[in-house]
Amino acid sequence: MSIQWFPGHMHLTRKAIAERIKDIDVVIELLDARLPGSSSNPLLAGLTGHKPTLKVLNKQDLADPARTPAWLAWYAAQADTGAIALDASDGAPARRLIEGCRQLAPLRKGLSRPMRVLICGIPNVGKSTLINTLSRKSQAKTGDEAGVTKQEQRIVLADDFYLWDTPGMLWPKIIVPESGERLAASGAVGRNAYDEELVALQLLAYLQQHYGAQLLERYKLDLSLEALQALPDDELLEHIARKRGAVMSGGRLNLQKASELVLTDFRGGAIGRITLETPEEFAVWLAAGQAQEAERRARRQERERARPGRGGRGR
Structure with missing residues (x-):
C-alpha cells in the first residue's frame, strides 16, 4: 500500500x-x-x-x-x-x-x-x-x-x-511502504490519503506478532496468544468488531468503525506502550525502499532514452 x-x-x-x-x-x-x-x-x-x-x-x-x-x-x-x-x-x-x-x-x-x-x-x-x-x-x-x-x-x-x-512537514515521496503505513497509523498523514481499514489491518498484523498480549487484554479476546498470532489480520479485525459492538443491522460487522477504534486506541496508548519498529527492521525496510526507487529511476531513464528524438532506440 x-x-x-x-x-x-x-x-x-x-x-x-x-x-x-x-x-x-x-x-x-x-x-x-x-x-x-x-x-x-x-x-x-x-x-x-x-x-x-x-x-x-x-x-x-x-x-x-x-x-x-x-x-x-x-x-x-x-x-x-x-x-x-x-x-x-x-x-x-x-x-x-x-x-x-x-x-x-x-x-x-x-x-x-x-x-x-x-x-x-x-x-x-x-x-x-x-x-x-x-x-x-x-x-x-x-x-x-x-x-x-x-x-x-x-x-x-x-x-x-x-x-x-516550523509547521509540520512530510516529504514528497515516501519510498518505504512500511513507513507510510506507520505514519498513517500515528495520524501524521491526512485522512484523505489512506484507507483506514487497510492501515488498521497492517497495524494489527504487526501487533499480533510483537504485542499480542496487549491486544488480548485490550479487546478481551477469547484466544490464546498462539491462536492470536496465527489468525489472519482480517479475521482479527472481525473479532475486535464483535467484541466492541461494531455491528450493523442484520448482524453485519462494521469494519470501518472497528478500524477507527483500533487506530484511536493505538494513537491514545489504550492498547499499551508500543513501538512499531526497531532500528534493525527500519534499516532493512529503508534499504529495500531505496533499491526499488533506484530501479524505478533506472527504468524511467531507459524509457526516456528510448523515446523518438532523444537519441535512443526509437530513432
Missing part, C-alpha cells in the same frame, strides 16, 4: 527552512518515539546540510520502554547528532533541550553568541504541545489532526537561546 501526502503548505515550509537554515546553529528534529525511523524526514538532511542535529523522541510515554534506548543509541552514534526522549510529563523540557543543543554547539553561548535553533517535525508529532509547554502559554495551536500549524514562530527559551518553530 503506497501512502503519499504533501499538501501545498508543506512546499512553503520547505522553502522557509531552506531560507532560515543559514542563520541556524542546531536543528532539533522531533520524532514520534513509537516510529523513530519512519518519522524522521529524509528531506531535512538536504535542507540543513551539516548542521548539528538533536533528535528528540517525543511521546516516549506511549512507546515501548524496551525499544526506546536502542533508538537513542542508534541516533547518538550518527555524526554530529544527539538524542533524547521526552513526553508530556517531563517537568523541564526547556532545560533538556537547551542542554542537548549546548553539547552539539558548545561555543554558542552568551548574548554576543546566542544559540539559534530550528525545530522541525512531521505533522501531529506533538510539536505544538511541546512549544506551548516551553513558552508556558498557548503560542502554538494544537490538535489531533495532521497539518494544524502552518506558520513559522519564534520562541525565546533563554536570554541567549532562540527557537524557531
Whole structure:
C-alpha cells in the first residue's frame, strides 16, 4: 500500500527552512518515539546540510520502554547528532533541550553568541504541545489532526537561546511502504490519503506478532496468544468488531468503525506502550525502499532514452 501526502503548505515550509537554515546553529528534529525511523524526514538532511542535529523522541510515554534506548543509541552514534526522549510529563523540557543543543554547539553561548535553533517535525508529532509547554502559554495551536500549524514562530527559551518553530512537514515521496503505513497509523498523514481499514489491518498484523498480549487484554479476546498470532489480520479485525459492538443491522460487522477504534486506541496508548519498529527492521525496510526507487529511476531513464528524438532506440 503506497501512502503519499504533501499538501501545498508543506512546499512553503520547505522553502522557509531552506531560507532560515543559514542563520541556524542546531536543528532539533522531533520524532514520534513509537516510529523513530519512519518519522524522521529524509528531506531535512538536504535542507540543513551539516548542521548539528538533536533528535528528540517525543511521546516516549506511549512507546515501548524496551525499544526506546536502542533508538537513542542508534541516533547518538550518527555524526554530529544527539538524542533524547521526552513526553508530556517531563517537568523541564526547556532545560533538556537547551542542554542537548549546548553539547552539539558548545561555543554558542552568551548574548554576543546566542544559540539559534530550528525545530522541525512531521505533522501531529506533538510539536505544538511541546512549544506551548516551553513558552508556558498557548503560542502554538494544537490538535489531533495532521497539518494544524502552518506558520513559522519564534520562541525565546533563554536570554541567549532562540527557537524557531516550523509547521509540520512530510516529504514528497515516501519510498518505504512500511513507513507510510506507520505514519498513517500515528495520524501524521491526512485522512484523505489512506484507507483506514487497510492501515488498521497492517497495524494489527504487526501487533499480533510483537504485542499480542496487549491486544488480548485490550479487546478481551477469547484466544490464546498462539491462536492470536496465527489468525489472519482480517479475521482479527472481525473479532475486535464483535467484541466492541461494531455491528450493523442484520448482524453485519462494521469494519470501518472497528478500524477507527483500533487506530484511536493505538494513537491514545489504550492498547499499551508500543513501538512499531526497531532500528534493525527500519534499516532493512529503508534499504529495500531505496533499491526499488533506484530501479524505478533506472527504468524511467531507459524509457526516456528510448523515446523518438532523444537519441535512443526509437530513432
